[in-house]
Amino acid sequence: MAAFDASSYVTAEFAEHDAVQCATPAAVHADLLRLIEVCVASVEAGGKILFFGNGGSAGDAQHLATELAVRYQRDRAPIAALALTTDSSALTAIGNDMGFDQLFARQVQAIGRAGDVAIGITTSGRSANVANALRAARAMGLHAAALSGGTGGELPGLADPLILVPSTTTARIQEMHITIGQILCGALERRLGLV
Numbered sequence: 001m002a003a004f005d006a007s008s009y010v011t012a013e014f015a016e017h018d019a020v021q022c023a024t025p026a027a028v029h030a031d032l033l034r035l036i037e038v039c040v041a042s043v044e045a046g047g048k049i050l051f052f053g054n055g056g057s058a059g060d061a062q063h064l065a066t067e068l069a070v071r072y073q074r075d076r077a078p079i080a081a082l083a084l085t086t087d088s089s090a091l092t093a094i095g096n097d098m099g100f101d102q103l104f105a106r107q108v109q110a111i112g113r114a115g116d117v118a119i120g121i122t123t124s125g126r127s128a129n130v131a132n133a134l135r136a137a138r139a140m141g142l143h144a145a146a147l148s149g150g151t152g153g154e155l156p157g158l159a160d161p162l163i164l165v166p167s168t169t170t171a172r173i174q175e176m177h178i179t180i181g182q183i184l185c186g187a188l189e190r191r192l193g194l195v
Helices: 006-044 058-067 088-097 105-111 128-140 171-193
Strands: 049-053 081-083 117-121 143-149 162-165
Touching: 006 049, 006 117, 006 143, 006 162, 006 171, 049 058, 049 105, 049 128, 058 081, 058 117, 081 162, 088 171, 105 128, 117 128, 117 171, 128 143, 143 171
Parallel strands: 049 081, 049 117, 117 143, 143 162
Antiparallel strands: none
């Protein structure tokens, strides 16, 4: 086995990150603008934003919901947002009684209302529980949107807007997702006139 060259590895990782970061703005610009407007319209009409995803995407869901409900850059009125990844009793009951594939759909059905925004986060676009939640959201009249990467897996035609990071590397997609999410938070604060 060849010795691990940490220096080359680090250099290559930063180079890949830089390449994806440079390609992402043009790839996501129009859909991100649409997502901002969808979220603004929902919040102004009394709606809320629901975030969900698995693993690192669950962490992103919690991070972004907190930025909106508490504050992003300045103290201001709260924006109604919730991560569907944090209630251990709901997650374990749904997983046990209905199956992991229904983890987020059941919560959308319980607390989602027409006009809310459901934002699924999945690097591959192939997370069945995220796709099922977006289907449930659409059926109930919520705006079903998603952040993903590559081709979007199962999400084209299901999520709109669908923001696709131009990469198939999970780490690079996750890095762009949190950047895109924080841009969304900052834009919502400003468009809603809260800062």
